[in-house]
Amino acid sequence: xxxxxxxxxxxxxxxxxxxxxxxxxxxxxxxxxxxxxxxxxxxxxxxxxxxxxxxxxxxxxxxxxxxxxxxxxxxxxxxxxxxxxxxxxxxxxxxxxxxxxxxxxxxxxxxxxxxxxxxxxxxxxxxxxxxxxxxxxxxxxxxxxxxxxxxxxxxxxxxxxxxxxxxxxxxxxxxxxxxxxxxxxxxxxxxxxxxxxxxxxxxxxxxxxxxxxxxxxxxxxxxxxxxxxxxxxxxxxxxxxxxxxxxxxxxxxxxxxxxxxxxxxxxxxxxxxxxxxxxxxxxxxxxxxxxxxxxxxxxxxxxxxxxxxxxxxxxxxxxxxxxxxxxxxxxxxxxxxxxxxxxxxxxxxxxxxxxxxxxxxxxxxxxxxxxxxxxxxxxxxxxxxxxxxxxxxxxxxxxxxxxxxxxxxxxxxxxxxxxxxxxxxxxxxxxxxxxxxxxxxx
Numbered sequence: 001x002x003x004x005x006x007x008x009x010x011x012x013x014x015x016x017x018x019x020x021x022x023x024x025x026x027x028x029x030x031x032x033x034x035x036x037x038x039x040x041x042x043x044x045x046x047x048x049x050x051x052x053x054x055x056x057x058x059x060x061x062x063x064x065x066x067x068x069x070x071x072x073x074x075x076x077x078x079x080x081x082x083x084x085x086x087x088x089x090x091x092x093x094x095x096x097x098x099x100x101x102x103x104x105x106x107x108x109x110x111x112x113x114x115x116x117x118x119x120x121x122x123x124x125x126x127x128x129x130x131x132x133x134x135x136x137x138x139x140x141x142x143x144x145x146x147x148x149x150x151x152x153x154x155x156x157x158x159x160x161x162x163x164x165x166x167x168x169x170x171x172x173x174x175x176x177x178x179x180x181x182x183x184x185x186x187x188x189x190x191x192x193x194x195x196x197x198x199x200x201x202x203x204x205x206x207x208x209x210x211x212x213x214x215x216x217x218x219x220x221x222x223x224x225x226x227x228x229x230x231x232x233x234x235x236x237x238x239x240x241x242x243x244x245x246x247x248x249x250x251x252x253x254x255x256x257x258x259x260x261x262x263x264x265x266x267x268x269x270x271x272x273x274x275x276x277x278x279x280x281x282x283x284x285x286x287x288x289x290x291x292x293x294x295x296x297x298x299x300x301x302x303x304x305x306x307x308x309x310x311x312x313x314x315x316x317x318x319x320x321x322x323x324x325x326x327x328x329x330x331x332x333x334x335x336x337x338x339x340x341x342x343x344x345x346x347x348x349x350x351x352x353x354x355x356x357x358x359x360x361x362x363x364x365x366x367x368x369x370x371x372x373x374x375x376x377x378x379x380x381x382x383x384x385x386x387x388x389x390x391x392x393x394x395x396x397x398x399x400x401x402x403x404x405x406x407x408x409x410x411x412x413x414x415x416x417x418x419x420x421x422x423x424x425x426x427x428x429x430x431x432x433x434x435x436x437x438x439x440x441x442x
Contacts, residue, residue: 007120008033009186010076010085012107014041016260016327017124017154018088019050020161023060026070028166028190034072045072053326053355056162076114084120084186085111087136088154090260091125097267099128101135108139112147115140120148120182126207126265129272132200133175150174150183151200153207158259159323169193173203208272211265212280218257219283222290225254225432229293235432236414254432255413256332256385257287259319263330290431291332294412295339297434301427303406304381310347311404312340313375313382317353317366321388326355333385334364340383350375354390376402384411391415400426 011022014036026032036042044051048062064070076085089103104125111121121140123132132151140147151173156164170187172194174180184194197203221239228235235254242249266280299305318324319331328334340349351361352369361368369375372390376382376399384391396416400409405425409416414430422428429437 008079008081008083010035010083010111010114012076012085012087012111013089013103013125014045014072015088015090016052016054016158016161017090018086019052020054020057020156021086021088021124021154021165022070022072023050023057023064024162024165025190026064027060030069030189032064032070033077034070035074035076036072037074039074042072042074053324054159054161055323060162076110078114080116082116082118082120084122084182085115086122086124086152087111088124091127091264091268093264093267098271099131099268101127101131104131105135105139108136112140112143112145115143115145115147117146118148119145120150120179122183122186123149123151124154126153126211126261126268127204128268129201129204129208132173132204148174148179148182149200150179151203152183152187153203153210155207155210157323158327159320159325166191167193169195171203171206172196173198173200173206175199205272208265208269211261212269212283215257215262215266215287216279216283218252218254219286221251221254222257223286224251226286226289226293228432229297229434232435233433234414234417234436236417236430253413255387256290256336256431257320258330258332258335260327260329262287288332288335290412291335291339294410294431295336295343297429298381298383298408298410299343301408304408307380308346310344310380311378312344312347312349313369313379314340314349314351315353315372315375315382315384315391316386316388317351317356317361318386318388321355321386321391324355324388326353326357326360328356328360328364336383336385337364337366353386354388373399373402376400379403380407382407382409384409384413384415387413396428397421397423 008031011018011034014034022032022034041051048065050057087107089107092100094100137149153171155168170191172180172183180196225235239251266284269280270278317333318326350367350369352372352375392415400423403426407426409428411430427437
């Protein structure tokens with residue numbers, strides 16, 4: 001196997017990970033061919049556009065597709081020259097919450113058939129420990145071809161992938177020094193920081209660790225918020241005051257956290273251990289308990305519990321708002337929306353999110369407001385569910401004047417805990433301060 005960083009690259013799977021990588025690599029001197037089975041994605045690419053929002057991605061796609069450095073098709077084209085294959089397909093969970101490896105197995109088989117001697121395969125999908133050597137490698141070796149293999153995890157923050165791909169250290173895991181060098185020769189053209197680790201399993205565990213530690217970090221804050229909810233305490237004050245001059249406590253703000261990685265990676269980690277329960281899974285449970293606890297609190301407000309037909313506005317549908325994304329996968333906001341529908345079946349529930357289109361909302365049967373101002377008009381209940389910066393800039397005092405009286409504003413991120421002058425009859429509370437209701441001051 002020779003070191004050929006200049007060899008064509010085939011990226012198998014043009015989901016979020018694959019498409020951002022394809023765009024970035026083709027914009028940085030590589031000849032990239034992407035494959036994707038979903039025809040809707042290919043149709044968007046023929047228009048030189050992405051099917052999801054990522055800052056600057058459409059501009060890059062317009063450029064690289066026009067000049068021919070990024071091509072795409074449904075299947076891997078045959079070739080007589082050496083290529084590197086990067087597999088980026090997802091690993092969803094089965095109903096049992098075990099890893100569904102069907103996509104990876106199918107892609108590995110397709111790559112094995114298309115490859116020739118001295119081709120190279122990089123697995124970039126998030127997997128449970130042992131998948132690269134235990135499942136992908138045997139598929140490649142069964143062909144009798146000499147095919148190199150490495151695991152090089154994706155580590156970007158959704159919404160900032162294009163900017164991070166050239167900055168973040170790239171982990172390289174392989175079983176031989178030559179395979180490490182082969183993978184390193186590719187990624188050295190993208191980032192100046194390469195981290196070679198001992199073997200493939202080390203790289204697999206680094207990727208899982210990256211995600212589960214974030215979920216655990218958020219879970220600590222949300223558990224603090226649950227404690228604060230039971231007493232006349234603000235979690236925001238506990239966290240902010242505890243940081244002052246003290247270097248060993250640095251908690252995140254409590255609030256809804258989810259997304260396509262955090263909803264599944266704790267289970268991949270536990271499955272790797274062979275455990276029925278792990279710290280990572282417990283953290284995920286804590287981060288989802290925010291839904292029933294908050295809805296129960298909201299439902300306990302006197303006028304809400306007595307009123308049959310409510311006008312409810314939910315602000316923020318994407319799984320996060322910073323950085324901005326239109327990704328609804330694993331969104332806690334959707335869980336909140338569904339819980340509201342179940343608790344208040346005769347009420348009207350509409351949503352607003354500056355990143356979500358009507359087409360995307362229609363897939364979930366969700367009706368959208370056109371503007372954030374409209375969402376406060378005649379509302380009995382307003383919930384602010386994600387951390388998009390647009391919601392931090394709301395003139396919540398003026399907007400409360402548009403609401404019905406009595407009315408209730410519930411903010412999952414506690415942006416307006418201080419200095420409120422709400423409309424008479426409108427009450428405010430936030431996640432982590434259920435014991436500190438703020439009523440109108442004018």
